[in-house]
Amino acid sequence: MATQSAKVRDSQVSAEKLPAGLRWTRWVAWVLCVLTFPLLWIGGLVTTTKSGMAVPDWPGTYGYNMFLYPLSTWWSGPWDLFVEHGHRLLATIIGLLSLLIAGLLWKYDSRSWMRWAGIVTVIGVIAQGALGGFRVLLDDRILAMIHGCVGPLFFALTAALVVWTSRSWNELELPENSPLAGRLFGIARLTCVLVYLQMIVGALIRHMPVTFVTTAFTHATRVHVVLAGLVTVLVLRMAWLATRAEFPKFLRRSGWVLNFAMLFQLLLGLATWILKYGTPLWLRGILPMSPEAVLADGWWQSHVVTAHQATGALLLGTTTIVLLLSWRMAPGVANENAPHSLRWNEPTARLEQGATTR
Incomplete structure (x- = not known):
């Protein structure tokens, strides 16, 4: 019965027609979120390969306007230059998309708090860009670590924009006062905090100077x-709850993404340790010693470590999605927070009313 009702809700929503402005807003939110993830990946690769100072000036590139830097020099130049300049170009695209989503929200979204969410997005991307720029100008390791920690937060914000502009948030007939959603929200809230704390500790390990005491x-x-163990248990428990049939399709799919991302992250964590520090003692009877461990910043080492960092950001973003949707359905929220929901026909109704008046 729960499965049938979920399918009915999903089919009813998919049959509805969104106004063009809101469709654009939703698609731009998706594009912003999807492109932010590879930006984090490339940013992690900049850190792993120590390419942050490959371009010593900012906001230009070796005296050129960033957009006018010769393509042939960038494409065929050193690897660290290619990565760092590419990171800057993609970050600029993210900044432009942030401005676009803020403008679309201000024009088409009737919720005042969503308009401010767009402004916060613009402020966030400007602050992150400034952190990256001053990290280059000052060649400061602490700023590099802060820059690396703020990036996943911005990605979580873009994931939140996807949720807030989605049909699941605005139009689905959500389960009323679902106790299961309340449990899921409680777990998701703790998991979000621990996942981000885990990323901060990981950034501390990545940016720790060699002069630090051992x-x-x-x-x-x-x-x-220790945090990895706690996060694993919480994420798998949260994913199991999120895939229950009574929840909307968006939430169920997010639960499956969490399952696979968490298992992949565990494998990446083990591979990171083996490639950087050698095979652990308790595995040496099963796995051979890794030759990559004696080659600092080798190809496999750099890309596996970066993938481990990027998958952590993916876990944070997906956990944010589950957190918001479960809060939306939690007891005392689903029926008492109508201002949080946007009815798609409101802007259309206002336009039609204006046309009739004229």
Whole structure:
């Protein structure tokens, strides 16, 4: 019965026609979120390959306007230049998309808080760009770490924009006062905090100077491993709840993404350790010693470590989606927060009314 009702809700929503402005808003939110993820990946690769100072000036590139830098020089130049300049170009596209989504929200979205969410998005992307720029101008490791920690937060914000402009948030006939949604919300809230805390500890490990005492690295690594265990249990539990049939399709799919992303992240974490520090003692009877561990910043090492960092951001973004949708359906929220929901026919009705008046 629950499965049938969920299918009915999904089919009813898919049959509705959105006004053109809101369709554009929703698609731009998706594009912004999807492009932000590879930006995080490339940014992680900049850190892993120590390419952050490949271009020592900012906002230009070796005296050129960033957009006028010769394509042949960029494409055929050194790897670190290719990565760093590409990171800047993609970040600029993200900035332009942030301006576009803010403008679309201000024009077409009737919810005042969503208009402010668009403004926060613009402020966030400007702040992140400034952090990256001053990290280059000052060649500061601490700013590089802060820059790396703010990036996943911005990605989580873009995931939230996807949710807030989605049909699942605005038009689905959500389960009323679902106790299961309340449980899911409680787990998701804790998981979001721990996933981000785990990313901060990981950034500390990645940016820790070699001059630090060895005990600092040891303690940070132990905290990272303990948090990984807690996050794994919470994410898998949350994913199991999110895939229940009574929830909307968007939430169910997010649960499946969490399942696969968490399992992939565990494999990446183990591979990261083997490639950087060698095979752990408890695995040496099963796996051979890794030759990559003696080659600092080798190809496999750089890309696996970067994938581990990027998948952590994916977990944070997907957990944010589950958090918001479960809150939307939690007891005391679904029926009491009508201002949070946008009825698609409101802008159309206002336009039609204006046309009739004229």
